[in-house]
Each structure stands twice: as C-alpha cells, then as structure tokens.
Amino acid sequence: xxxxxxxxxxxxxxxxxxxxxxxxxxxxxxxxxxxxxxxxxxxxxxxxxxxxxxxxxxxxxxxxxxxxxxxxxxxxxxxxxxxxxxxxxxxxxxxxxxxxxxxxxxxxxxxxxxxxxxxxxxxxxxxxxxxxxxxxxxxxxxxxxxxxxxxxxxxxxxxxxxxxxxxxxxxxxxxxxxxxxxxxxxxxxxxxxxxxxxxxxxxxxxxxxxxxxxxxxxxxxxxxxxxxxxxxx
Numbered sequence: 001x002x003x004x005x006x007x008x009x010x011x012x013x014x015x016x017x018x019x020x021x022x023x024x025x026x027x028x029x030x031x032x033x034x035x036x037x038x039x040x041x042x043x044x045x046x047x048x049x050x051x052x053x054x055x056x057x058x059x060x061x062x063x064x065x066x067x068x069x070x071x072x073x074x075x076x077x078x079x080x081x082x083x084x085x086x087x088x089x090x091x092x093x094x095x096x097x098x099x100x101x102x103x104x105x106x107x108x109x110x111x112x113x114x115x116x117x118x119x120x121x122x123x124x125x126x127x128x129x130x131x132x133x134x135x136x137x138x139x140x141x142x143x144x145x146x147x148x149x150x151x152x153x154x155x156x157x158x159x160x161x162x163x164x165x166x167x168x169x170x171x172x173x174x175x176x177x178x179x180x181x182x183x184x185x186x187x188x189x190x191x192x193x194x195x196x197x198x199x200x201x202x203x204x205x206x207x208x209x210x211x212x213x214x215x216x217x218x219x220x221x222x223x224x225x226x227x228x229x230x231x232x233x
Contacts, residue, residue: 001044001091001206003221006061006071007084008050015078019050019059021175022184022215028077029061032069044206047219049109052169064091064206064219094222095205098198103157104222108189109169111212112144132211134185138167141187149193152209152220153200157192164192184215193222 008015018025029048043066051060063069071086079086112135135141142165149156157164169188174181195201208218 001095002065002068002088003091003094004063004065004069004071004086004088006063006074006086007080008059008061008074008078009080010057010059012078015059018074018078020173022173022212023175023177023182025050025061025216026214028074029063031073032063032071033065033067045208045213047208047213049107049216049219049221051107062219062221064221066206091205095202098195098201100195100198102195102225104193104195105224106189106191106193106220106222108145108209108220109186109217110145110189110210111184111186111215111217112141113185113211114144135187136185138170138187141167141170142189145189148209150196151200152204153197153202154193154195154204157194166190182215184212184217186212186217 008019010016010019018028025048029046033046044064046063046065048061048063051062052058053060061074063071068088069086075081075084075086113132114135115130116133117130135144142163145165146156146163166189167187168190171186173184173186175184176182204220205222209220210218212218
C-alpha cells in the first residue's frame with residue numbers, strides 16, 4: 001500500500017472544477033493508475049480525501065492505494081507544475097508497526113447515514129428497502145462514528161468521559177454523475193483513538209469506513225502517536 005499527498009492550486013480553473021465535483025475528482029484519481037493494475041480485494045482499495053488547512057488555505061489531496069500512483073496529469077492540470085510535485089510513501093512500515101493499545105491522532109472524512117424504514121400508507125409492515133438518509137446534526141454524526149469504532153478496531157479516547165472527538169468540517173455538495181444530481185453530506189472527524197484490534201484497524205486504513213468511498217469519503221489517516229493515559233469512550 002502507498003499513501004500520497006498532492007498539492008492543488010485552487011486559483012486554477014481546472015482545480016476548482018475538480019474540487020466542485022467529487023465525481024470528476026474520483027475520475028482523476030482513478031486515472032492515476034493503469035487499467036491493468038490487477039488489484040485484488042484483500043490488498044485494499046483506492047481511497048482519497050481533500051484536506052484544506054485553515055492557516056495558509058492550502059489544499060491537499062490525500063490518496064491511499066494498493067499500487068504506486070502517477071499523478072502527473074493532476075499536477076499539470078490543477079497543481080504547480082514548475083514548483084511542487086506530489087509526495088508518495090510506502091505505507092507498509094506504518095501498517096506493520098501498528099499494535100494493540102497504541103494511541104494515535106486521527107482524521108476521517110465520512111458520509112454518516114442511516115437507514116429509515118418506509119411504510120406505505122396502506123401497509124402495516126415496513127418496506128424491506130427503506131431509504132438511506134444522512135445524519136444532519138453534529139451529535140448524530142459523532143454518535144455515528146462512536147458506534148462504528150469497535151467494528152473497525154479502535155476506540156475513541158476520552159478525557160473525563162468526554163470523547164476526544166470533534167466534527168471540524170461539515171459540507172453538503174450537489175454534483176452531476178452520469179446526468180443525475182447527487183447530493184452528498186460529509187463530516188470531517190478529528191480526534192484521538194486507541195487501537196483495539198490490529199487486523200480490523202488495518203482493514204479500516206486500507207479499505208475505508210462508511211459509504212461514498214468513491215466520492216472522497218472513508219479515508220482514515222493517523223498521525224503522531226499519543227502517550228497520554230486517557231480513558232476510552
């Protein structure tokens with residue numbers, strides 16, 4: 001697995017086009033790999049996320065992938081071809097160093113949703129299909145992640161029973177996909193975690209969390225091992 005970081009120049013028209021449409025940006029990321037790459041499901045999948053730093057208004061495209069990427073076309077169209085290239089690191093050393101009980105800071109952009117059963121006015125039974133609806137409040141979105149942490153091999157750290165978890169950005173995007181309008185609600189989570197199940201946690205890092213992974217959701221990244229003695233939420 002590889003983890004990459006690509007600088008985007010938001011002053012360029014092509015960059016703004018990519019940033020306004022997760023569908024277009026997904027296509028640009030997918031074309032960073034040759035068609036005959038031969039990825040097998042157990043290796044992981046291509047995940048991506050856009051981070052905007054508030055201090056310098058810098059825009060970074062993060063990508064995790066089973067194959068080594070070539071982002072030349074993105075740099076040429078939406079970056080700084082004369083000044084900045086992309087960064088790409090082998091993810092294996094970090095993945096193999098993970099251990100149960102480690103504490104890390106983390107960031108995740110996700111699409112928190114839940115299924116709502118639909119009941120026809122003439123029916124006494126709920127439809128099996130139902131509908132998928134987004135969580136709309138910060139409290140709902142935080143609870144969405146807290147209830148899914150264990151299955152992904154981690155627990156959110158807490159200070160005196162208050163989870164080290166914050167929804168730092170929320171966004172509602174509408175964009176076209178094959179002629180149809182797609183509405184996507186996303187939340188960016190930042191916080192601290194403890195690894196409880198190494199295999200499940202590695203799977204979350206390599207395969208993502210939640211829905212809409214093709215539209216820039218689900219990429220979990222970690223940084224800076226924590227040495228605090230916090231409780232867990």
